[in-house]
Amino acid sequence: MNTAEISREIRQRLVRMHQTGSHFGSAMSIVDILTVLYFRVMNIASPDDPGRDRFILSKGHATSAWYTTLARKGFVDEKVLDTYLKDGGQLYGHPVRGGVPGVEASTGSLGHGINIASGIALAGKNDGRDYRVYVLMGDGEIQEGSVWEGAILAARLKLDNLVAIVDANNLQGFDRVEKIQPIRTFRKKWEAFEWGAREVDGHDHDQLERALREAPFVPGAPSVVIARTTKCKGVKEMEDCFESHYLSVPKDKVECYCRELEEEQ
Amino acid sequence: MRQAFINTLMELAEEDDSIYLLTGDAGFTILERFRDRFPGRYYNVGIAEAAMIGLAAGLAMSGKTVFVYSIVPFVTMRCFEQVRVDLCYQKLPVKLVGVGQGVTYGTAGATHHAIEDIAVMRALPNMTVICPGGPIETKKAVAASLDLTGPCYIRLGKSGEPTVHKSEDISFAIGRGIRVREGVGVALVATSNMVPTAVAAADLLEKEGWKPEVISMHTVKPIDRELLAATAGRCPLIATLEEHNLIGGLGSAVAEVILADDLHARLITFGIPDQYAPVAGSQEYLRDLFGLLPEQVAEVIRDKLKEKIVSGKP
Numbered sequence: 001m002n003t004a005e006i007s008r009e010i011r012q013r014l015v016r017m018h019q020t021g022s023h024f025g026s027a028m029s030i031v032d033i034l035t036v037l038y039f040r041v042m043n044i045a046s047p048d049d050p051g052r053d054r055f056i057l058s059k060g061h062a063t064s065a066w067y068t069t070l071a072r073k074g075f076v077d078e079k080v081l082d083t084y085l086k087d088g089g090q091l092y093g094h095p096v097r098g099g100v101p102g103v104e105a106s107t108g109s110l111g112h113g114i115n116i117a118s119g120i121a122l123a124g125k126n127d128g129r130d131y132r133v134y135v136l137m138g139d140g141e142i143q144e145g146s147v148w149e150g151a152i153l154a155a156r157l158k159l160d161n162l163v164a165i166v167d168a169n170n171l172q173g174f175d176r177v178e179k180i181q182p183i184r185t186f187r188k189k190w191e192a193f194e195w196g197a198r199e200v201d202g203h204d205h206d207q208l209e210r211a212l213r214e215a216p217f218v219p220g221a222p223s224v225v226i227a228r229t230t231k232c233k234g235v236k237e238m239e240d241c242f243e244s245h246y247l248s249v250p251k252d253k254v255e256c257y258c259r260e261l262e263e264e265q
Numbered sequence: 266m267r268q269a270f271i272n273t274l275m276e277l278a279e280e281d282d283s284i285y286l287l288t289g290d291a292g293f294t295i296l297e298r299f300r301d302r303f304p305g306r307y308y309n310v311g312i313a314e315a316a317m318i319g320l321a322a323g324l325a326m327s328g329k330t331v332f333v334y335s336i337v338p339f340v341t342m343r344c345f346e347q348v349r350v351d352l353c354y355q356k357l358p359v360k361l362v363g364v365g366q367g368v369t370y371g372t373a374g375a376t377h378h379a380i381e382d383i384a385v386m387r388a389l390p391n392m393t394v395i396c397p398g399g400p401i402e403t404k405k406a407v408a409a410s411l412d413l414t415g416p417c418y419i420r421l422g423k424s425g426e427p428t429v430h431k432s433e434d435i436s437f438a439i440g441r442g443i444r445v446r447e448g449v450g451v452a453l454v455a456t457s458n459m460v461p462t463a464v465a466a467a468d469l470l471e472k473e474g475w476k477p478e479v480i481s482m483h484t485v486k487p488i489d490r491e492l493l494a495a496t497a498g499r500c501p502l503i504a505t506l507e508e509h510n511l512i513g514g515l516g517s518a519v520a521e522v523i524l525a526d527d528l529h530a531r532l533i534t535f536g537i538p539d540q541y542a543p544v545a546g547s548q549e550y551l552r553d554l555f556g557l558l559p560e561q562v563a564e565v566i567r568d569k570l571k572e573k574i575v576s577g578k579p
C-alpha cells in the first residue's frame with residue numbers, strides 16, 4: 001500500500017487541525033510510525049475486535065495524529081476531527097479511553113503506557129491469544145522511572161508480544177533530549193534490561209515495517225524500536241524546533257504548509 | 266484481617282478464573298497459599314508499585330479481576346498518580362488492598378503508617394473507599410467488591426483484630442454502614458479497626474447509664490448519608506473514630522454530610538492530630554498518645570454529654 005500518500009494526507013490534516021492548541025510538532029513527528037502500524041503492520045479490522053492488535057499512545061500529547069490516523073482508517077468519522085479541542089466534545093488534547101473508537105487507553109501523563117501495554121500483553125499470553133501490543137513513547141518520556149520499572153517487568157514476564165517504539169526526535173518540552181538522557185545511550189540501556197532493540201529511520205516506512213514485523217528481535221523478550229525522527233517532520237521552517245511543541249499553525253501559513261507537503265512527494 | 270482477605274480471595278478464585286492477585290513484594294505468610302494454588306494468576310511484580318498499577322490496569326482492560334496487595338502507603342500513595350490516571354480516570358474495577366491501616370505497624374515509624382490514605386483515596390473520582398471493621402466485614406467486603414464497576418481501595422489491618430459481630434450473618438453492602446448497637450443521645454461512628462474501640466467505649470458509657478449507638482462506617486466513600494440522617498435524629502451528638510489524620514478522613518466525610526444535609530448534630534472527631542508519630546511506639550502506645558483508647562474516648566464523650574446543650578440521658 002502506498003503509505004507515503006496516507007502519511008501526507010494525515011500531515012495535511014494535522015496542519016489544518018493545529019490552528020489551535022499545542023503539540024503540532026509532536027504529532028507530525030509520529031505520523032509515519034502510526035501510518036506504518038495501522039496500514040502495514042497491525043492486524044486490526046475493527047476497533048473492538050477482541051483479537052485485534054493493540055496500540056497505546058503513551059506520549060498522549062501527540063493524540064491529534066492518532067485521531068487522524070483512526071479517521072483515515074475509517075474507525076472515526078472524518079467530521080469528528082473538526083471537534084478537536086472544541087468545547088463539549090470528546091477530542092481532548094490527550095486521548096481518553098472510550099471517548100473515540102480505537103483509543104485504547106487514557107494517557108497524557110507520561111510513563112504510563114508501557115505498563116498498561118504489559119498488562120494487556122500478559123492477559124493475551126495467558127489467554128492464548130496471539131495479538132500484539134504496540135506502545136509508542138517519547139524520547140523525553142523515557143526519563144520517567146515508571147518506564148524502567150516497566151522495562152524490568154516486561155522482560156521478566158517474557159512479553160515477546162510487546163513492542164515499544166521510542167519516537168526519538170531529540171527534543172522534549174524545554175530542552176534537547178541529549179542534554180538529559182542522550183539517545184545514543186538508549187539502545188544499550190534497553191538491551192541491558194534484556195529487551196531486543198533496533199534503531200531505524202522513523203520516517204522510512206520500509207525500515208519501520210521491517211523492524212516491526214521482525215519483532216521479537218530476541219526470542220522470548222520484549223522488543224523496542226528506537227525510531228529516529230524529526231520533530232514537526234514535513235514543515236521545513238518548524239522542523240527540529242522545540243517551539244513546535246507549543247505553537248499553533250498560523251492561519252496564513254496553512255495553505256503554504258499543505259502545499260509544501262504536497263510537493264515533497 | 267489479612268487472613269480473612271486471603272481466605273475469601275482463595276474461595277472466590279476457585280469459582281472465578283478471571284481473578285488475579287498482584288503483590289508489590291509483600292505478603293510473607295499470607296499470600297503463599299494463593300501463589301501455590303493459582304500460579305498463573307499470581308504475580309509478585311516486585312518493588313515497583315507504579316508498574317504494578319499499570320499492569321493491573323492493562324489486565325483489567327483485558328477482562329481480568331485484579332487485586333493488588335501491599336502495605337497501605339505503597340499501594341496508595343507511592344503510586345498515587347498511576348491509581349489516579351490508570352484506574353480512576355479509566356474507571357477500571359481494580360481492587361487495591363492495603364494492609365497496616367493507621368498505626369498498625371507502630372514501631373516501624375511513619376513511612377509504614379497509613380494516616381493520609383483515606384483522605385487521598387477519597388478525593389479521587391470513581392474511587393470507592395472501604396475500611397472493614399474486622400475480619401467478618403473484610404470477608405464480606407472482598408466478596409462484595411467483585412460487583413463494583415470502578416476501582417476500590419480496601420483498607421485492612423494486620424492480624425488478630427477482634428470482631429464486633431456475633432456471627433457472620435450480617436447484612437453487608439458497600440455504601441451502607443452497619444448499626445452495631447442501637448442507642449440514643451450519642452452515636453459513635455467508627456471505621457476500620459477503630460470499630461472495636463467504639464464498642465469498648467460504648468460499654469464504658471453504658472455502665473454509667475448512657476445509651477450510646479455504635480455504627481461501623483466501613484465504607485467511607487460513598488458514605489451512608491441516610492444512616493447518618495437517621496442517626497442524627499436520635500443522637501444529637503455524633504463522635505467519629507478513626508486511626509487516620511483528623512484531616513480528610515471519616516470525620517471530615519461525616520462533617521461534610523452534617524453540613525450539606527443540614528443534620529442537627531454536634532460532632533466530635535477522634536483521630537490523629539495532623540502529625541507523624543513523634544516517637545517510636547506500638548499501636549497501643551500510639552493510640553494512647555493520640556487519645557484513641559476506649560477510656561480516653563469515653564471520657565471526652567462523657568464530658569460533652571454532660572454539657573447542657575446535649576442531653577443524652579435516656
Ligand SMILES: [Mg+2]
Nearest residue numbers: 139140171172
Ligand atoms: Mg521528543
